[in-house]
Amino acid sequence: MDxxxxxxxxxxxxxxxxxRDRGCYCDCTAGGxxxxxRFLQMTRRAQFIGIDWDPEAIDFVRERLLGYGQRIMxxxxxxxxxxxxxxxxxxxxxxGVFFDFGxxxxxxxxxxxxxxxxxxxxxxxxxxxxxxxxxxCLAQADKNEIMxxxxxxxxxxxxxxxxxxxxxxxxxxxTTAELRDLVVRNTPKPYQIKNLRRVFQALRxxxxxxxxxxxxxxxxxxxxxxxxGRQCVIAYHSGEDRLVKKQFNQWHQEGVGxxxxxxxxxxxxxxxxxxxxxxxxxxRAIEKCA
Ligand code: SAH
Numbered sequence: 001m002d003x004x005x006x007x008x009x010x011x012x013x014x015x016x017x018x019x020r021d022r023g024c025y026c027d028c029t030a031g032g033x034x035x036x037x038r039f040l041q042m043t044r045r046a047q048f049i050g051i052d053w054d055p056e057a058i059d060f061v062r063e064r065l066l067g068y069g070q071r072i073m074x075x076x077x078x079x080x081x082x083x084x085x086x087x088x089x090x091x092x093x094x095x096g097v098f099f100d101f102g103x104x105x106x107x108x109x110x111x112x113x114x115x116x117x118x119x120x121x122x123x124x125x126x127x128x129x130x131x132x133x134x135x136x137c138l139a140q141a142d143k144n145e146i147m148x149x150x151x152x153x154x155x156x157x158x159x160x161x162x163x164x165x166x167x168x169x170x171x172x173x174x175t176t177a178e179l180r181d182l183v184v185r186n187t188p189k190p191y192q193i194k195n196l197r198r199v200f201q202a203l204r205x206x207x208x209x210x211x212x213x214x215x216x217x218x219x220x221x222x223x224x225x226x227x228x229g230r231q232c233v234i235a236y237h238s239g240e241d242r243l244v245k246k247q248f249n250q251w252h253q254e255g256v257g258x259x260x261x262x263x264x265x266x267x268x269x270x271x272x273x274x275x276x277x278x279x280x281x282x283x284r285a286i287e288k289c290a
Pocket of ligand 1: 006051103127
């Protein structure tokens with residue numbers, strides 16, 4: 001098992017269409033730099049921009065990709081600031097852009113970030129230091145909001161029960177282990193693991209305003225694509241994928257983009273076995289029309 005393995009790597013590398021080996025491409029969610037490293041290996045001249053709002057991710061990728069010199073430029077920032085980054089570099093158009101949403105292997109494996117339910121740490125869960133922590137979000141939320149988060153961002157079955165328990169306990173809850181116990185106590189045995197995964201995912205999406213970022217980030221990046229450039233996106237949750245699908249359909253219908261896969265691409269059984277993080281991945285891609 002390898003949580004750090006880049007998801008759908010072969011498929012993404014092919015769809016990004018790097019064969020011409022020129023121009024500039026952007027990975028808006030650099031994470032552990034796995035996809036970026038493959039892009040760099042496949043090319044000799046193309047340039048790459050990597051963005052991540054998690055400073056630990058950028059530090060790691062900087063070290064990992066040191067050998068590629070000037071071909072890779074890394075930015076610790078929200079991808080919503082892509083325009084600023086490109087303007088500062090004097091780059092008008094990029095030839096491809098990639099988004100890989102969700103949580104990175106490093107974030108999941110971290111002992112103090114709060115993303116994983118099998119580690120005991122404070123209720124942080126913010127990917128960027130600019131985002132509020134889970135404890136701060138809970139302190140200000142009302143019961144309905146917590147229930148809505150569990151339902152909409154996690155498809156949590158018993159979202160009413162778990163949501164109201166979290167609400168009642170919100171001032172006392174301190175650690176991920178306490179949150180895990182609360183979910184387990186309020187969920188029938190067969191669904192416990194599934195529900196734990198879903199509750200943690202829902203809270204993470206909420207804390208980091210992930211859907212808002214996706215909704216604004218996709219058109220931002222598309223606007224900076226050169227004609228013929230491609231946008232390639234991996235989503236891990238139905239709410240994320242719905243936004244991608246809707247946006248791509250709209251561009252396709254307006255004639256500004258051409259969808260590259262009619263049906264969403266999913267990882268193979270063997271990839272899922274090897275890398276459980278890929279379990280729910282869905283890949284879509286679109287090419288900007290000339
Ligand atoms: N493709 C990567 C894994 C990406 S995991 C690899 O091969 O390793 C997703 C990453 O996106 C995380 O590191 C997370 O911090 C980052 N991220 C999520 N939303 C972001 C945003 N709005 N701006 C910048 N980075 C973001």
